[in-house]
Amino acid sequence: MRLLLIRHGQTPANVNGVLDAVVPGPGLTELGQQQADALPAALGDRGIERLFTSTMVRTQVTAAPLATALGLEPVVLPGLREIEAGDTQGRSDKVSVQTYLSTVHGWSQGDRTIRMPGAESGVEFFERYDDAVRQILETGVEVAAAFSHGAAIRTWASAAAQNTPDEFGTKRHLENTGIVEVEGSFDDGWRLIDWEGEPVGGEQLIDRTAQDPTGERF
Numbered sequence: 199m200r201l202l203l204i205r206h207g208q209t210p211a212n213v214n215g216v217l218d219a220v221v222p223g224p225g226l227t228e229l230g231q232q233q234a235d236a237l238p239a240a241l242g243d244r245g246i247e248r249l250f251t252s253t254m255v256r257t258q259v260t261a262a263p264l265a266t267a268l269g270l271e272p273v274v275l276p277g278l279r280e281i282e283a284g285d286t287q288g289r290s291d292k293v294s295v296q297t298y299l300s301t302v303h304g305w306s307q308g309d310r311t312i313r314m315p316g317a318e319s320g321v322e323f324f325e326r327y328d329d330a331v332r333q334i335l336e337t338g339v340e341v342a343a344a345f346s347h348g349a350a351i352r353t354w355a356s357a358a359a360q361n362t363p364d365e366f367g368t369k370r371h372l373e374n375t376g377i378v379e380v381e382g383s384f385d386d387g388w389r390l391i392d393w394e395g396e397p398v399g400g401e402q403l404i405d406r407t408a409q410d411p412t413g414e415r416f
Contacts (some may be wrong), residue, residue: 200342202342206230207226231404234260237321246341249264252346278345281353286298302353373404
């Protein structure tokens with residue numbers, strides 16, 4: 199299976215550099231909606247057969263234009279949600295952001311037993327994200343798109359892909375509506391096919407002033 203992991207459109211938290219992983223979370227900014235609206239033209243010919251979103255509003259709103267264009271009904275999978283922020287939720291100060299990112303980086307370096315303060319461990323994150331991807335695989339489609347989140351996509355895809363180091367995602371950015379494409383299965387292994395770090399609608403949809411901690415290099 200080919201799986202397109204699509205980051206949601208811009209949110210107010212992304213603009214202000216706030217760590218926000220509470221379900222259901224905020225919707226999109228005006229730019230975020232423009233990013234979502236650009237997806238049908240950018241992805242309409244990619245052969246996508248099924249769409250999936252997390253339980254968070256921002257993924258569902260981002261998926262809506264593409265779902266309408268393709269005539270598909272997105273399926274909500276809780277495991278696709280963002281890495282929990284725990285004690286750092288709602289914060290934007292340097293110490294909190296560093297705590298969040300260093301915890302995720304630790305998972306990428308191989309220690310999944312580390313727990314996000316007040317939230318999930320790496321073991322728990324990978325278990326629930328793997329479970330979501332398995333549910334996508336069970337549909338039997340050849341091409342699927344899953345709308346998820348910056349830190350979650352970067353962390354899972356880098357660890358799952360056998361042709362990249364596990365910390366690969368910590369060194370790459372993923373702007374809102376950027377796409378990470380992987381191919382394979384849990385039985386045969388996953389390969390990273392493409393890492394489109396910019397919004398797929400073009401450079402005009404990038405907000406270079408946003409203080410977005412989950413989309414930048416760790």
